[in-house]
Amino acid sequence: MAATAAEHVLARTAANRGRVAICLTGGSSPRQLYQLLATESYRNRLPWHRVHWFVGDERFVSADDPLHNMAMARAAFLDRCAPAANIHPIPTADIDPADPDRAAALYQQELQSFYGADTLDSARPLFDLVLMGVGPDGHAASLFPGYPALDETAAWVVGVPRANVAPFVPRVTLTLPVLASCHEMLFEVAGVDKRAILARVFAGEDLPANRAHSAGQTIWLVDRAAMPENVGGR
Numbered sequence: 001m002a003a004t005a006a007e008h009v010l011a012r013t014a015a016n017r018g019r020v021a022i023c024l025t026g027g028s029s030p031r032q033l034y035q036l037l038a039t040e041s042y043r044n045r046l047p048w049h050r051v052h053w054f055v056g057d058e059r060f061v062s063a064d065d066p067l068h069n070m071a072m073a074r075a076a077f078l079d080r081c082a083p084a085a086n087i088h089p090i091p092t093a094d095i096d097p098a099d100p101d102r103a104a105a106l107y108q109q110e111l112q113s114f115y116g117a118d119t120l121d122s123a124r125p126l127f128d129l130v131l132m133g134v135g136p137d138g139h140a141a142s143l144f145p146g147y148p149a150l151d152e153t154a155a156w157v158v159g160v161p162r163a164n165v166a167p168f169v170p171r172v173t174l175t176l177p178v179l180a181s182c183h184e185m186l187f188e189v190a191g192v193d194k195r196a197i198l199a200r201v202f203a204g205e206d207l208p209a210n211r212a213h214s215a216g217q218t219i220w221l222v223d224r225a226a227m228p229e230n231v232g233g234r
């Protein structure tokens with residue numbers, strides 16, 4: 001699965017001759033992909049100087065905590081491969097966790113300045129590729145079932161005062177329209193623990209993971225262990 005996902009990273013990068021924007025995800029699912037990108041065969045095939053790395057959500061944990069999404073990506077590959085100026089973390093470090101909206105506002109500014117506008121043009125997606133995972137409650141990024149952040153259409157990034165699953169710390173998340181502004185959204189879901197939630201997702205239940213989709217292509221990579229019975233072909 002990691003190798004397939006890595007081929008998607010290469011293909012999306014090759015499809016854009018200019019500045020490429022990739023939105024990473026947290027959790028354990030993408031770790032192998034990140035480690036693979038740092039290996040010689042992939043490392044030599046990526047034009048690192050023109051690829052920019054963002055993250056779809058962040059947790060208010062310290063920057064050296066393995067649960068910090070961007071820290072995990074940095075340790076797995078970015079710090080060895082990407083120019084520092086191309087790494088765009090959500091600035092949680094110097095912000096009061098009681099005010100996650102402040103970090104959200106700063107990241108929104110950063111995204112808008114990178115994009116060059118404060119409204120999204122459907123003809124010009126923000127991201128080339130958005131990576132996603134699915135949580136046990138059907139969340140994607142830090143958009144949890146029933147939370148108001150799910151219905152946000154104006155803000156690009158919002159604070160989430162308390163998560164629905166561990167770690168129960170405040171979060172910052174990109175909103176659905178911003179995550180949708182991409183050529184491709186790629187979900188990676190692996191392991192038997194994901195089978196129950198995937199059955200609900202694939203049954204079409206109204207869960208964040210079903211509301212998250214690209215304005216371009218949405219692709220699900222699911223391993224055999226996670227695949228619910230009676231679902232084929234996805």
Ligand code: 6PG
Pocket residue numbers: 025026027028029030056057058059069132133134135136139140141142
């Ligand atoms: C987060 C993630 C989140 C993640 C899922 C799956 O910060 O929590 O970005 O959306 O993708 O929770 O996580 P696992 O890969 O650890 O199962």
